[in-house]
Amino acid sequence: MSAAQLSYQIHGLAVLLSLILFVTRGIWMLQESPMLKARWVKISPHIIDTVLLVSALIASYLMFWRYGVNPNYVTVMMVGLLVYIAIGLVALRLGKTKAIRASAFVLAVLVFLYLSAVGIMKTPTPFLMPAAVASGVAQ
Numbered sequence: 001m002s003a004a005q006l007s008y009q010i011h012g013l014a015v016l017l018s019l020i021l022f023v024t025r026g027i028w029m030l031q032e033s034p035m036l037k038a039r040w041v042k043i044s045p046h047i048i049d050t051v052l053l054v055s056a057l058i059a060s061y062l063m064f065w066r067y068g069v070n071p072n073y074v075t076v077m078m079v080g081l082l083v084y085i086a087i088g089l090v091a092l093r094l095g096k097t098k099a100i101r102a103s104a105f106v107l108a109v110l111v112f113l114y115l116s117a118v119g120i121m122k123t124p125t126p127f128l129m130p131a132a133v134a135s136g137v138a139q
């Protein structure tokens with residue numbers, strides 16, 4: 001396995017762990033659970049999200065940037081990560097009312113799922129039918 005493949009696989013794994021942890025914390029937030037204050041719950045997202053970002057940067061460098069290429073979808077992922085972090089902060093920390101925190105939580109999960117689809121399909125528009133299929137040239 002090449003270094004590019006390894007960093008890509010680690011990125012995919014960190015993405016999955018990050019989503020599981022974020023959804024779990026969101027549910028605890030809605031239940032007002034004391035679990036949110038547990039030490040490991042406070043620390044592990046930082047570790048996992050750092051792995052997610054560092055592995056993404058290494059994969060992007062090895063696959064694209066060192067050849068002077070930057071696909072659109074990688075830019076979308078970088079901007080999307082910032083958006084996800086901001087909305088996630090509102091959901092788990094900054095939101096003043098439970099309604100605001102709950103809405104931000106749902107929105108953050110949707111942004112995350114969109115970014116996952118972008119990564120898997122390797123396009124900023126993963127839910128659009130490819131033009132060749134839409135026009136009947138390919139199936």
Ligand code: HEM
Nearest residue numbers: 012015056057059060077078081084112115116119120122
């Ligand atoms: C919340 C943020 C992010 C999510 C949810 C996400 C999700 C994903 C997923 C699900 C994949 C496919 C992995 C697999 O099939 O094993 C992927 C691939 C990838 N991601 Fe991300 N990602 C995020 C942030 C980033 C960032 C910030 C960058 C760039 C700095 C990035 C760069 C990449 C690259 C280069 C690939 C490989 C695509 C290819 O094979 O061409 N991702 N991402």
